[in-house]
Structure formats: structure tokens, C-alpha cells
Amino acid sequence: MKRLFPILAVLTALLLTYALYQALVVAPTERTMGDVQRIFYYHVPSAWTAFLLFFVNLVASVVYLVWRNPKADALAVVAAEVGVIFCTVVLVTGPIWARPVWGIWWTWDVRLTTTLVLWLIYVSYLVLRRFSDSSQTPKLAAVLAIFGALDVPLVYFSIWFFRTQHPQPVIGGGGSIDPRMLHVLLINWLAFSCFAVLVCWWRYRLERLQREVEEAQALESLLGPGGVPSQSARVKAPLGRGPQ
Amino acid sequence: MNSANSIKFLYAAYIATWLIHALYLGSLVRRYGRLRQQMKDLRK
Numbered sequence: 001m002k003r004l005f006p007i008l009a010v011l012t013a014l015l016l017t018y019a020l021y022q023a024l025v026v027a028p029t030e031r032t033m034g035d036v037q038r039i040f041y042y043h044v045p046s047a048w049t050a051f052l053l054f055f056v057n058l059v060a061s062v063v064y065l066v067w068r069n070p071k072a073d074a075l076a077v078v079a080a081e082v083g084v085i086f087c088t089v090v091l092v093t094g095p096i097w098a099r100p101v102w103g104i105w106w107t108w109d110v111r112l113t114t115t116l117v118l119w120l121i122y123v124s125y126l127v128l129r130r131f132s133d134s135s136q137t138p139k140l141a142a143v144l145a146i147f148g149a150l151d152v153p154l155v156y157f158s159i160w161f162f163r164t165q166h167p168q169p170v171i172g173g174g175g176s177i178d179p180r181m182l183h184v185l186l187i188n189w190l191a192f193s194c195f196a197v198l199v200c201w202w203r204y205r206l207e208r209l210q211r212e213v214e215e216a217q218a219l220e221s222l223l224g225p226g227g228v229p230s231q232s233a234r235v236k237a238p239l240g241r242g243p244q
Numbered sequence: 245m246n247s248a249n250s251i252k253f254l255y256a257a258y259i260a261t262w263l264i265h266a267l268y269l270g271s272l273v274r275r276y277g278r279l280r281q282q283m284k285d286l287r288k
Contacts, residue, residue, distance in 0.1 A: 020258075033250075034247055034250040035247065035250040035251050035254050036250040036253045036254055038254050039253070039254055039257040039258075042257060042258060042261050043257070046261070085264060085265065085268045088264055089260075089261050089264050089265075092257075092260045092261070092264065093257040093260065093261060096253055096256050096257040096260065097253070097257065099253065100249060100250060100253050195265075199268075199269070199272075202272060203272060206272060206275060206276055206279065209276070209279045209280075209283070210275075210279055212283070213279055213282045213283055213286065216283075216286045217282075217286065220286065
């Protein structure tokens with residue numbers, strides 16, 4: 001596993017470079033918007049990746065609520081955090097595209113507003129995880145995650161059900177797309193998905209380490225220095241036996 | 245649309261994307277270093 005991570009990291013870096021080349025050089029220039037349309041190759045895959053991560057967060061939260069599995073709880077935190085990063089990219093690249101195309105940075109359009117609400121819900125989730133010491137925190141966070149996930153279909157289908165300024169969906173919606181553009185879009189999504197998996201993997205290891213440290217610190221504070229039966233008992237505490 | 249202006253916004257979006265990811269990865273590296281140090285202290 002230790003060797004696999006750097007190999008996958010190099011492959012993902014190569015794939016991201018190839019995807020960037022495709023987006024900047026190979027993809028045809030859109031007739032009305034010009035080069036600014038190429039923002040779409042980062043904006044849309046980031047949104048899809050964020051949705052996917054929020055879905056992982058939902059599934060992991062449900063698993064935690066049903067089986068009280070600490071690994072599922074750790075995965076839920078990781079997916080929410082990385083999902084928020086991708087959602088931040090969506091909220092930053094969207095206005096940068098909107099300024100030259102619509103003439104404004106932001107409008108309280110239903111798609112934009114629901115996306116901002118989605119981001120706020122998951123930021124609240126992370127704040128709750130970070131600052132609450134209660135033993136009920138993982139349970140409360142899992143419930144919040146379920147409510148947060150309800151906003152994902154709202155964001156996605158908002159442009160189908162409401163009149164919005166946001167462009168129509170390019171796949172499965174009323175919009176159409178040049179096959180070469182679709183190809184570049186899918187390559188970028190694949191690259192960003194691989195990148196997200198790698199980041200989640202690393203972040204999961206970090207979460208596990210953090211819980212081990214918390215466990216060891218709790219043991220030490222209970223038993224006092226020198227009162228711990230063995231080094232391995234202090235350090236190799238199982239995942240997630242920390243605050244429940 | 246002005247092509248030079250269009251390119252400026254395109255680069256801004258791509259740079260912002262990678263800046264956000266780089267800042268996040270940087271925060272993970274710092275967190276990892278801090279946890280490793282805490283683990284070392286606990287092992288002593």
C-alpha cells in the first residue's frame with residue numbers, strides 16, 4: 001500500500017496534466033463565449049466530484065448511524081472535507097466565468113443559491129466536527145449530513161424545474177455539446193475524480209492517525225505518565241475508539 | 245468578447261482552482277507533521 005500511493009500520485013499528476021492540455025489546447029473554442037468557456041472543463045468536473053463526495057458522506061453517515069462503525073464515521077468526515085474543497089472550486093470558478101459572460105459576478109439565481117447553501121451546510125458539518133467535544137457529535141453530524149445531502153438533488157435539478165440564468169445541463173438535459181468538448185469534459189472529470197480519491201486516501205490516513213493520537217492522549221491522561229501498561233497499547237489503539 | 249480579456253478570466257479560474265487545492269494539500273502536510281510529532285512525544 002505504501003508503494004501504491006506514490007505510483008498512483010504520479011499517474012494522477014500525469015492524467016491531470018493531460019486533462020489540462022486537452023482543456024486548453026485540444027478542445028475547440030466556443031463560438032459565442034470564446035476561451036472563457038474553457039473554465040467549464042474545471043467548473044463542471046469539480047461540481048460532479050463534490051456531489052460524488054457528498055454522496056459518499058451520506059452513505060458513510062447512514063452506515064455509522066445504523067452500525068456505529070467508526071471507520072464509516074472517519075470516511076464521512078474525509079468525504080465532507082474534500083467535498084467542501086471541490087465545492088469551493090465550483091463557487092470560485094463560477095463567478096469568474098459569469099463576470100465576462102453575464103456581466104456580473106453573482107446573482108441570487110436558484111442554482112447558485114442552492115450551491116452556496118450546500119457549501120454552507122457542509123462547512124457547518126465540518127465546524128461541528130472540529131469544535132464540538134460532545135460524545136454525541138458523530139451522531140449529530142451524521143444526521144446533519146443526511147439533511148445536507150438532500151440539497152444535492154435540489155442543486156442538480158434546480159435548472160430543470162426553475163427558470164434560471166445558469167446554462168442548461170450538457171448531459172441528460174436540454175443542452176447539447178460538441179462531442180470533442182464532451183470528450184475533454186469526461187477526461188477532466190476522470191482526472192479530478194482520481195485526484196479526489198488520492199486526497200481522500202491521504203486524508204483518511206491522517207484521520208486515523210489523529211484518532212490514534214487522541215486515544216493515546218486520553219489513555220495517558222487517565223493513567224498518568226508511567227501508568228500505561230505498554231508502549232504498543234498506547235500507540236496502536238484501534239481506529240475510532242476515540243470520542244463517540 | 246475581447247479575446248485577451250477572455251484569456252485573463254480563463255487563467256484566473258485555473259490558477260484559483262489549483263491555488264485552492266494547493267492550500268488544502270499544504271494544510272494536510274502541516275497537520276500530518278504536527279500529528280507525527282505528537283505521536284513521537286507520546287512514544288517517549
